Amino acid sequence: MTTSGLRNRDHGLTLTTTTTTTTTTTKNNNSNTTDFAPRAMPSPGIANLLPQLNGTPILGEEARSSIQDILKRIIPGWAAIDAFYSSWLNLDLTTLAAVLTVFGTVGSAVRDLRDVSLKLYWWITTFFTASISINGNDRLNREVINWLGANVLTRQGTRILTASSETINNDSWSWRYRPVERTDYHHEKRLPVTYLPTFGTTWFIHKYRLFMVKRIPKTSAYRADMPEEFASAPRGDEPLVIMCLGRSVDPIKGFLDTCRSFADAQRESFTTVRAARSEYNMECWDTTILRPIRPIETVHFDEKLKAELVSDIRSYLDVSTRKFYNARGIPYRRGYLLHGPPGTGKTSLSLALAGHFGLDLYILHIPSVREDREVEKLFTALPPQCLILLEDIDAVGMKRRALKDADEADDSDSDGDDDDVAERLTHCRCTLSGLLNILDGVAAQEGRIVLMTSNVADSLDPALVRPGRIDRIIYLGEISRESARLMFLRMYDGEEDGVSVVRDKSGAELAALASEFAAGIAERYFTPAQVQGFLLRYRGDAVGAAREVRRWAEEEGRVMEEARAKSRRVAEARARRKERRKERRRARKAEDAERALALAERRKRKGAGAGGGDNEEANEEAEGEEEGQGEINGTKECKVNGEKKGEAENGEMTGREEEKKESGEKENGDKSEAVEAKENGET
Numbered sequence: 069m070t071t072s073g074l075r076n077r078d079h080g081l082t083l084t085t086t087t088t089t090t091t092t093t094t095k096n097n098n099s100n101t102t103d104f105a106p107r108a109m110p111s112p113g114i115a116n117l118l119p120q121l122n123g124t125p126i127l128g129e130e131a132r133s134s135i136q137d138i139l140k141r142i143i144p145g146w147a148a149i150d151a152f153y154s155s156w157l158n159l160d161l162t163t164l165a166a167v168l169t170v171f172g173t174v175g176s177a178v179r180d181l182r183d184v185s186l187k188l189y190w191w192i193t194t195f196f197t198a199s200i201s202i203n204g205n206d207r208l209n210r211e212v213i214n215w216l217g218a219n220v221l222t223r224q225g226t227r228i229l230t231a232s233s234e235t236i237n238n239d240s241w242s243w244r245y246r247p248v249e250r251t252d253y254h255h256e257k258r259l260p261v262t263y264l265p266t267f268g269t270t271w272f273i274h275k276y277r278l279f280m281v282k283r284i285p286k287t288s289a290y291r292a293d294m295p296e297e298f299a300s301a302p303r304g305d306e307p308l309v310i311m312c313l314g315r316s317v318d319p320i321k322g323f324l325d326t327c328r329s330f331a332d333a334q335r336e337s338f339t340t341v342r343a344a345r346s347e348y349n350m351e352c353w354d355t356t357i358l359r360p361i362r363p364i365e366t367v368h369f370d371e372k373l374k375a376e377l378v379s380d381i382r383s384y385l386d387v388s389t390r391k392f393y394n395a396r397g398i399p400y401r402r403g404y405l406l407h408g409p410p411g412t413g414k415t416s417l418s419l420a421l422a423g424h425f426g427l428d429l430y431i432l433h434i435p436s437v438r439e440d441r442e443v444e445k446l447f448t449a450l451p452p453q454c455l456i457l458l459e460d461i462d463a464v465g466m467k468r469r470a471l472k473d474a475d476e477a478d479d480s481d482s483d484g485d486d487d488d489v490a491e492r493l494t495h496c497r498c499t500l501s502g503l504l505n506i507l508d509g510v511a512a513q514e515g516r517i518v519l520m521t522s523n524v525a526d527s528l529d530p531a532l533v534r535p536g537r538i539d540r541i542i543y544l545g546e547i548s549r550e551s552a553r554l555m556f557l558r559m560y561d562g563e564e565d566g567v568s569v570v571r572d573k574s575g576a577e578l579a580a581l582a583s584e585f586a587a588g589i590a591e592r593y594f595t596p597a598q599v600q601g602f603l604l605r606y607r608g609d610a611v612g613a614a615r616e617v618r619r620w621a622e623e624e625g626r627v628m629e630e631a632r633a634k635s636r637r638v639a640e641a642r643a644r645r646k647e648r649r650k651e652r653r654r655a656r657k658a659e660d661a662e663r664a665l666a667l668a669e670r671r672k673r674k675g676a677g678a679g680g681g682d683n684e685e686a687n688e689e690a691e692g693e694e695e696g697q698g699e700i701n702g703t704k705e706c707k708v709n710g711e712k713k714g715e716a717e718n719g720e721m722t723g724r725e726e727e728k729k730e731s732g733e734k735e736n737g738d739k740s741e742a743v744e745a746k747e748n749g750e751t
């Protein structure tokens with residue numbers, strides 16, 4: 069060992085470097101090792117890399133020599149190999165072998181231990197745990213995961229998580245069966261990140277019991293040797309297995325109840341809206357939209373009617389009502405028709421009613437339905453108690469009506485309007501009889517409330533609106549002055565983030581402004597949507613709204629009158645066209661009748677002429693004519709006759725064709741009427 073000193077004169081410091089020269093002691097128990105002389109200097113690189121093996125005795129001398137003895141006995145030529153490595157590479161192979169043996173033994177012990185623990189785990193789970201599994205597409209699955217995310221992961225400080233910032237997925241086919249949920253309460257541009265459990269098992273204690281929730285991957289992990297927790301994130305449709313220590317499933321049922329209540333509490337201030345989706349002939353209620361509850365007070369229409377409607381639904385939902393219906397064999401169903409011009413609050417009222425009664429709202433847009441089977445499937449998938457909104461119910465049976473109209477409008481001077489209508493409605497193939505069957509056929513569900521909306525209730529089939537299918541008809545029309553006043557107050561009264569919407573106005577002043585505003589618009593002239601649109605232009609400016617309302621009402625009224633006059637003109641033009649078509653059809657019929665008459669006359673005359681000569685000859689001639697052999701005779705008379713016959717035949721054919729066409733038309737008309745009558749009759 070040498071010590072070199074370096075004095076730093078400037079700083080008065082002394083750095084001392086100690087170099088230890090390790091003397092390699094190679095025990096050459098075997099005399100053969102001397103054959104390898106002269107000894108080369110050991111490779112310094114290897115010696116430095118493996119300092120613990122370069123002759124430094126890791127093992128005790130005794131242990132080393134006994135290991136060497138064993139190795140010598142079991143590996144032929146070991147002494148020579150060992151001597152070679154010791155002298156040329158300065159490596160102590162005996163120690164290396166000992167270390168490797170220890171590692172190998174530990175590895176196999178760990179493997180054995182793992183097998184034993186797996187067997188133990190399997191044995192414990194089989195005999196000492198209860199479990200419930202949940203399908204990947206079940207809503208409960210997401211409720212459990214959400215509960216874990218909110219109650220376990222943060223508390224336990226779980227280190228392996230999955231994160232997501234979006235809940236709505238794209239529309240591509242591969243995502244078709246994935247549960248899709250959209251929340252309309254995060255209005256931020258950037259959605260917050262949610263952290264949820266990933267694959268593998270989440271352990272937690274709930275109500276003094278040990279629970280395990282295992283999220284099972286549908287495909288194996290990306291790399292076989294990689295734990296599932298570190299593989300790609302769950303897609304959201306993986307099955308779950310919930311286990312708990314003990315032999316009863318009751319604690320798990322209790323846990324699931326907790327998860328459901330938690331989800332309900334989270335949704336308390338939201339209405340769950342479910343939209344129907346149909347793609348590639350698959351239809352289901354797959355999109356869940358959580359909308360903030362719309363208070364029923366914010367939908368303005370006849371207050372008395374509103375109170376009656378709410379009380380009617382409340383009474384229907386009462387448990388005693390169901391018993392009453394069941395005891396008397398009355399189907400437990402309720403249907404309402406909300407009708408009125410566009411923008412009068414039909415959809416808004418449906419949403420508000422769903423929120424008011426805490427029911428999920430299922431929306432089906434009837435014009436988008438392509439066939440009855442689709443509606444049937446969707447109705448079958450409805451939960452026992454919910455609100456189902458059938459929008460634009462007047463489109464039912466439109467396909468047939470549209471085709472009929474298009475048939476009638478098959479005229480050269482058609483301006484295309486009718487064709488457009490037919491084209492637009494061609495996709496709606498929901499038939500009246502199909503819908504009636506679904507609404508109250510034998511297989512129809514009980515307990516749900518059907519709300520139907522229409523802009524043209526007059527065109528609805530009486531079978532559809534009969535009691536039992538539609539129990540109440542509610543008209544939502546143009547806004548009254550009183551409703552406009554209430555809408556004004558709703559718009560400006562109240563606070564936003566603790567700050568009054570209209571800061572400088574007292575309650576009395578606001579009430580006065582509301583009355584002034586209401587006086588500025590005509591009674592039941594504008595739709596609520598129009599008034600709301602105007603008020604939104606003056607958001608936070610109640611004075612401006614009250615001041616400008618008269619001018620707006622005049623302007624808006626003028627535009628509306630113009631639009632009405634235009635649509636009147638269009639309707640009149642259409643009526644005229646229809647009249648012209650009828651006229652033409654009448655003329656055509658008269659012409660045909662005349663032609664048929666002339667033909668009959670001609671035949672009669674011919675018959676009479678022939679009767680003056682030889683009767684037999686005339687009869688033969690007539691027969692010949694009838695068989696089309698007139699021209700074979702070659703005589704002028706016959707030729708003339710033949711020509712005449714041809715003419716007559718042509719005339720007859722045309723007449724027949726026309727008649728056929730007419731009767732075909734008539735048949736079609738009759739058939740349509742018959743179908744209609746049948747549909748009505750069926751109902």
Ligand SMILES: Nc1ncnc2c1ncn2[C@@H]1O[C@H](COP(=O)(O)OP(=O)(O)OP(=O)(O)O)[C@@H](O)[C@H]1O
Pocket residue numbers: 366367368369409410411412413414415416417523596597598600
């Ligand atoms: N009676 C009303 N009270 C309050 N707001 C209303 C009312 N009617 C309409 N609105 C407002 O007008 C907008 C359109 O309303 P909504 O969609 O409910 O009308 P609709 O009658 O269903 O229309 P459409 O027949 O075109 O579907 C919404 O923003 C809604 O807030």
